[in-house]
Amino acid sequence: MRSIPPLAAVRVFEAAARHENFTVAAAELGMTQAAVSYQVRLLEERLGLPLFRRERRRVVLTDAGRRAGTQLAAAFDAIDAAFAGIRAEDEAVLTVSTSNTFANTWLVWRLGGFHLAHPAMAVRLLTSDALADFAAQEVDVAIRSGRGGWPGLAATRLLDIDFTPMCSPAFLAAQGGAIAPADLPRLPLINADDPWWAHWLAGEGVAAPDHASRPGVRLDSQAHEGHAAMAGQGVALLTPFFWRHDLAEGRLVRLSARTATRGYAYWLVYPETRAKVAKVRRFRDWLLAEMRKDA
Template structure:
């Protein structure tokens, strides 16, 4: 078991010994000169030795103080070096958590540009629809869907979530080429259990029967639902922002103009006390700029 004196007092001694000046040590440590004197006295009482000799307006290390000063200073250098390495390692890696939909339909297509702009930083992308717990998970920032905000988290709004039915052109052609909202009740739906379906249908003026609308393919994310729609397997309820490239290329079509929303959005979140960590700040600035540009293009 180590028999260490109070580390706060040792830290004050190291600074005071290096400067041989209590005023300079106080300025370095953000303390008052009286507080420095108190910590030195506390340490001397603990050791039973004088570490400084007080001469009128200056202090001078005693022989005992001089013998202790050098190894103590080296020890603090070693501690500083150990934590500096940890800080460098932490600054060199950004751990980001997001959902399958946001990752697969948007983020992974653009993340390389952030890496190119910041080659000194590695990005570890964790794709999981479960909400990250910043207290226990090794994650710096997360992109999550919800109503927001969340207590203890700094949140930046990214993309409002709206939704409308989409399908492939071939699917639409196989079912007459033109649809009315009520026709959806008889067509193959992708993820008919999704609560967006009755919401959108009700807003479109369709009387929705109680219970599940109909059997159908059940997917676990919008990313997979959109892929199934691209393959002509049915009609899916999708967010146009994520599929605008497929819409522009004619791989997907929107049979209806109506867009619905339930107030949800995608947000960039991080613990409030880490908002201004440099790597998080750099990623936030890049992400918000990318999203703003894509939203402007989608509205043009």
């Protein structure tokens, strides 16, 4: 079993010995000169011998202090090198977790721009609708949907999730060129059992149909729903932000100017303890700038 003095005192002594100056050591460590002197005195009392001679306006290492300081400097250099290697490996790869919808409709179209801006960093994208577990997975940042308020995570709101019915131009033409909200319950609705349908229809004063036992298309993400709608398989509830290019280019048509929301949003999240990590800051700044461009 090692008999090591308090590491806080050892760290202070190493800096004081390296500079042979309590004031300079205090500035390096972000402490007061009195705190440095106190920690050194604690270490001397623990060892039972002086490490410095106090002379007028200065301190001078004793022989014992010089021997200890030289060895400790080498030991701290070794510790710094060990952690520098870990930091370099960590900084070389950015792992981003996000939902299938956010990845397929927005992020993958732009992620190459982040890599071009930071060519020394590899970017790994994990897509899953399950929430990332930062404690168990090697994930640096995540983009997740919800209402916020995740303990231990810093969260930046990116985009409010609203929704409105959309379909393909061909599907609309097959219905006579116009679909009113009251017509929707009798039409093929993609993910008709989604509670968001009832929410949107209620805003139009339309009762939601009971599709619990009715055959229909059920998909696991908005990304798939949008493509099913473009293929003419029915009407989907979609977030206009994600599909604005398809709307502009005529692959999708909005059936109403009104959108609804249930208070959900997309958020950039990461552990609060990683907020100052350089690659996390770079990705956060890039992502927010890209979102502002598209807002």
